[in-house]
Amino acid sequence: MSTLQPTLELRGIKKTFGHVSALKGVDLAAYSGEVLAIVGDNGAGKSSLIRTISGVYRPDEGAILVEGEQQAFSNPAAARAAGIATVFQDLALIEVLDVATNMFIGQYPRRGPFVRRKAMEREARAFLDELGVSVASVRTEIGMLSGGQRQIVAIARAMRTGGQVVLLDEPTAALGVRETAQAADMIRTLRERGNAVIVVSHDMSLVFELADSIQVMRLGEVAGVRRRTDTTRDEIIGLITGAITGDRLTA
Amino acid sequence: MKNIVRRIAGAQQLGIILIIVVLLVVAQAANPQALMPSNIVEILRSSALYFIGASAATLVLVGGGLDLSIGSVFAVGGVAAGIAMNAGVPWPLAILLALVVCGMLGLINASLITWVGVPPFIATLGMLFAASGIVIVVTGGTPRFGFPAAFTDLGQLNLFGIPLLVFYAVIIGVLAHVVLAHTVFGYNIRAFGGSAPAARANGIRAAQMNVSLYVISAVVAGLCGVLLAARVATADPGAGGTGFAFQVLAAVIIGGTSLFGGVGTIAGTALGALLFAVINNTLALTNTNPQWQNVATGVILVTAVAVDHLRRKRRFAVRSA
Amino acid sequence: MSPITPRRAALATLAIAAITASLSGCSALSGGSVAASSTPTGDLREVKTITYVNPAPFYPSFDDVGQCFEEAAKANGWKPVEVGTAGSAVDNQGAIDLISQAIANGTDALVVFPTIPELFTPVIQQARDAGIYVVAQNAGAPSIGQQTQVGTDSKQLGALIAEGLGATDPAAKVGILSGSASTTPHVDEITGFTDYAAEHFPDMTVVASDYTNGDPTKAPELFSNMLTAHPEITALFPIEGTSVAAAITAVKERGATGTINVVANDLTADHRAVIEDGSLLGVGEQGWCESGTKSVEAVKKLSEGETLPDFIPTTSTFYDISNLPAK
Numbered sequence: 001m002s003t004l005q006p007t008l009e010l011r012g013i014k015k016t017f018g019h020v021s022a023l024k025g026v027d028l029a030a031y032s033g034e035v036l037a038i039v040g041d042n043g044a045g046k047s048s049l050i051r052t053i054s055g056v057y058r059p060d061e062g063a064i065l066v067e068g069e070q071q072a073f074s075n076p077a078a079a080r081a082a083g084i085a086t087v088f089q090d091l092a093l094i095e096v097l098d099v100a101t102n103m104f105i106g107q108y109p110r111r112g113p114f115v116r117r118k119a120m121e122r123e124a125r126a127f128l129d130e131l132g133v134s135v136a137s138v139r140t141e142i143g144m145l146s147g148g149q150r151q152i153v154a155i156a157r158a159m160r161t162g163g164q165v166v167l168l169d170e171p172t173a174a175l176g177v178r179e180t181a182q183a184a185d186m187i188r189t190l191r192e193r194g195n196a197v198i199v200v201s202h203d204m205s206l207v208f209e210l211a212d213s214i215q216v217m218r219l220g221e222v223a224g225v226r227r228r229t230d231t232t233r234d235e236i237i238g239l240i241t242g243a244i245t246g247d248r249l250t251a
Numbered sequence: 252m253k254n255i256v257r258r259i260a261g262a263q264q265l266g267i268i269l270i271i272v273v274l275l276v277v278a279q280a281a282n283p284q285a286l287m288p289s290n291i292v293e294i295l296r297s298s299a300l301y302f303i304g305a306s307a308a309t310l311v312l313v314g315g316g317l318d319l320s321i322g323s324v325f326a327v328g329g330v331a332a333g334i335a336m337n338a339g340v341p342w343p344l345a346i347l348l349a350l351v352v353c354g355m356l357g358l359i360n361a362s363l364i365t366w367v368g369v370p371p372f373i374a375t376l377g378m379l380f381a382a383s384g385i386v387i388v389v390t391g392g393t394p395r396f397g398f399p400a401a402f403t404d405l406g407q408l409n410l411f412g413i414p415l416l417v418f419y420a421v422i423i424g425v426l427a428h429v430v431l432a433h434t435v436f437g438y439n440i441r442a443f444g445g446s447a448p449a450a451r452a453n454g455i456r457a458a459q460m461n462v463s464l465y466v467i468s469a470v471v472a473g474l475c476g477v478l479l480a481a482r483v484a485t486a487d488p489g490a491g492g493t494g495f496a497f498q499v500l501a502a503v504i505i506g507g508t509s510l511f512g513g514v515g516t517i518a519g520t521a522l523g524a525l526l527f528a529v530i531n532n533t534l535a536l537t538n539t540n541p542q543w544q545n546v547a548t549g550v551i552l553v554t555a556v557a558v559d560h561l562r563r564k565r566r567f568a569v570r571s572a
Numbered sequence: 573m574s575p576i577t578p579r580r581a582a583l584a585t586l587a588i589a590a591i592t593a594s595l596s597g598c599s600a601l602s603g604g605s606v607a608a609s610s611t612p613t614g615d616l617r618e619v620k621t622i623t624y625v626n627p628a629p630f631y632p633s634f635d636d637v638g639q640c641f642e643e644a645a646k647a648n649g650w651k652p653v654e655v656g657t658a659g660s661a662v663d664n665q666g667a668i669d670l671i672s673q674a675i676a677n678g679t680d681a682l683v684v685f686p687t688i689p690e691l692f693t694p695v696i697q698q699a700r701d702a703g704i705y706v707v708a709q710n711a712g713a714p715s716i717g718q719q720t721q722v723g724t725d726s727k728q729l730g731a732l733i734a735e736g737l738g739a740t741d742p743a744a745k746v747g748i749l750s751g752s753a754s755t756t757p758h759v760d761e762i763t764g765f766t767d768y769a770a771e772h773f774p775d776m777t778v779v780a781s782d783y784t785n786g787d788p789t790k791a792p793e794l795f796s797n798m799l800t801a802h803p804e805i806t807a808l809f810p811i812e813g814t815s816v817a818a819a820i821t822a823v824k825e826r827g828a829t830g831t832i833n834v835v836a837n838d839l840t841a842d843h844r845a846v847i848e849d850g851s852l853l854g855v856g857e858q859g860w861c862e863s864g865t866k867s868v869e870a871v872k873k874l875s876e877g878e879t880l881p882d883f884i885p886t887t888s889t890f891y892d893i894s895n896l897p898a899k
Contacts (some may be wrong), residue, residue, distance in 0.1 A: 077454030092452035094445035096513035105442050106454035113434045282801060290800050297793040384658065392630030396842040407824065479789065485817035485842060487788060494787030535797030
């Protein structure tokens with residue numbers, strides 16, 4: 001596995017806000033057809049890491065490589081153009097717009113200056129059907145959907161954009177049992193399609209159910225990376241809390 | 252599901268159509284002139300400039316913005332064209348010049364909002380004062396007049412018995428509708444107005460949106476000023492003002508455009524603009540005290556916003572709970 | 573005063589705000605006794621500074637008033653100070669504030685224009701209590717406290733316009749558009765117009781009246797509706813200068829040029845141009861410069877202990893194409 005080239009690779013990412021070091025030299029490698037889970041306590045640097053990958057933050061130091069090529073993201077659009085699709089925790093959906101429009105925001109099928117509305121609805125419908133997702137109509141406004149349905153639309157949008165890397169921030173935080181299962185199915189679909197999937201989550205059962213690798217963040221550094229098959233919940237939790245000394249924690 | 256949404260959304264516009272019909276019936280009962288083609292033409296002519304201004308204001312409001320400065324940019328447009336023509340500039344160039352000046356004012360609004368972070372209400376309120384002050388200083392308060400006939404024809408001539416002003420309004424209205432409902436720019440306006448952070452996260456640039464919207468708004472407001480100057484053959488430094496700005500905004504909001512952004516149609520705005528013209532016309536034809544117009548405006552405006560608020564509550568907050 | 577038609581009528585709301593403000597000012601004042609200011613001849617204040625509070629600096633005619641005021645003041649060896657409110661509409665509260673400031677700055681004489689006389693009464697009283705000479709430029713209106721009033725008699729101006737219109741159309745059916753129902757000069761001018769018409773032209777009547785309420789952009793629509801509602805109209809009388817172009821346009825849009833006459837106030841450059849091309853029948857012109865000069869003369873006489881009449885009229889003239897003065 002590690003002989004392959006990672007789809008997304010971070011090397012020595014540092015990010016400081018004033019006197020606070022949010023990221024102190026973070027490495028990361030996500031591979032095609034695998035789910036990488038990122039876990040850690042509040043303040044461990046997960047959010048900063050996600051924002052760096054999705055182009056919201058620009059790192060002070062370090063390199064971001066997609067398919068081995070170094071990238072510099074000045075904004076989220078640039079990250080997306082490089083093939084990184086992010087499902088933010090607040091979902092970045094627009095309540096007053098319908099499902100189809102939300103799925104295509106910023107990337108509408110177009111003919112000259114015009115949006116090809118019918119094509120957009122058709123594609124949105126086909127895509128949701130393919131995922132086996134139950135949304136009554138692609139003309140339904142997002143504001144009328146439940147939290148779970150919104151999450152599904154957001155994930156579907158990330159899948160649709162066809163990025164090699166899909167980054168999901170707490171995808172199941174607001175979901176019920178049935179919806180969580182549906183989201184988990186969608187994440188598996190992503191993996192099967194050959195995406196490199198990065199999931200940030202507090203939900204240990206979800207992490208152990210889905211992840212191929214688990215990267216533990218602690219105090220802005222990587223406390224450890226484990227293959228799921230080689231680790232246990234206790235070890236991961238120990239790394240999160242600091243009960244087990246991290247691989248690279250030197251201080 | 253979608254039918255429910257459409258039905259609720261359509262209810263407000265249906266209400267306006269109903270009020271318009273009732274007013275026309277009342278007017279007709281009082282004065283048989285009311286439904287004559289000549290009176291209908293006058294109603295359309297009266298609403299034309301407000302509708303043109305309101306079309307642009309709809310784009311701004313749907314995009315989550317607000318432009319109060321259209322009142323004085325209106326005066327800037329007329330007066331700038333007037334000064335240019337008095338100085339011997341050919342009229343088409345004078346119009347172009349006036350619109351460029353107005354566009355720059357829009358650019359200032361957008362810059363303050365985007366890069367300085369001044370809220371739209373404050374930025375454009377400031378511009379409302381500043382631009383009207385500049386117009387008075389530059390003109391000394393004296394109206395400009397003595398324009399070429401070709402220029403005044405733009406605002407005075409009829410085509411097939413219908414004023415050119417009405418044709419301009421229709422053209423601009425259709426254009427604004429197509430832009431808002433069918434173009435990528437229009438989709439971006441609705442996304443940006445629906446949730447600016449979400450739109451940005453999806454690659455829509457705030458600067459680009461603000462500059463486009465406020466420049467369009469200012470240019471169209473200036474165009475209204477130019478057209479009024481053509482119609483009355485005089486560019487009055489006091490034209491437009493808060494009266495114009497507020498009536499335009501009232502027409503847009505009554506037409507169902509949400510003050511909170513993301514939602515609104517040009518068709519609704521057209522009804523809103525028409526409603527005002529019909530109210531004024533009916534009050535005149537029934538010999539009613541004209542002060543009732545302000546009362547009617549106030550009541551309808553508050554009703555419209557209340558309906559919008561309730562509609563949102565029903566559609567979103569309640570359902571997602 | 574009248575007849576000096578402020579171009580933009582004060583908004584009714586503005587007026588209400590101003591009334592409220594002046595009422596509160598009133599109660600503040602009531603602490604001091606409002607002593608009747610008897611001016612004993614031996615104790616006459618010498619005038620060094622005289623202040624003119626211009627009610628409408630944006631309107632060119634008031635520039636004329638101001639210039640003549642300054643010339644007359646300088647001729648007396650006084651220092652003239654002219655102040656005015658900003659903006660493109662009459663701002664009553666702003667004018668009242670300027671008067672208060674002038675009092676505080678120790679002016680010896682004040683020339684003021686109480687657009688809505690009641691609003692200005694308290695501040696005028698305050699100036700009198702401070703021993704300042706006060707001349708109001710407002711005619712036939714019930715403001716109190718000033719020592720005399722100089723200016724156009726609005727009723728006389730209205731009568732002149734009725735006379736001028738009657739010469740052409742003695743049976744005119746008139747539609748009037750004024751600023752608001754509470755703008756005293758407009759009300760007086762309309763009264764003068766109708767009174768004169770009733771006496772001299774029994775067939776001349778006012779059949780419609782409406783108000784711009786401070787929004788000149790609405791004027792074309794208001795005139796257009798007026799003409800639809802009253803097809804019998806043969807004359808339009810826009811009292812505000814900003815509505816004149818709208819009246820002419822409404823007539824033109826009906827194709828009624830020549831059958832519907834337009835009469836108005838003030839011989840400004842734009843009005844002169846439309847009188848010359850025949851689309852404006854004529855205007856009642858007030859004695860703008862005269863009101864500036866006579867105000868200063870009045871202060872001079874007051875400072876010499878002379879008693880003045882309540883009202884010193886200036887001369888208004890009706891101008892049409894037949895007697896248009898050279899530029």
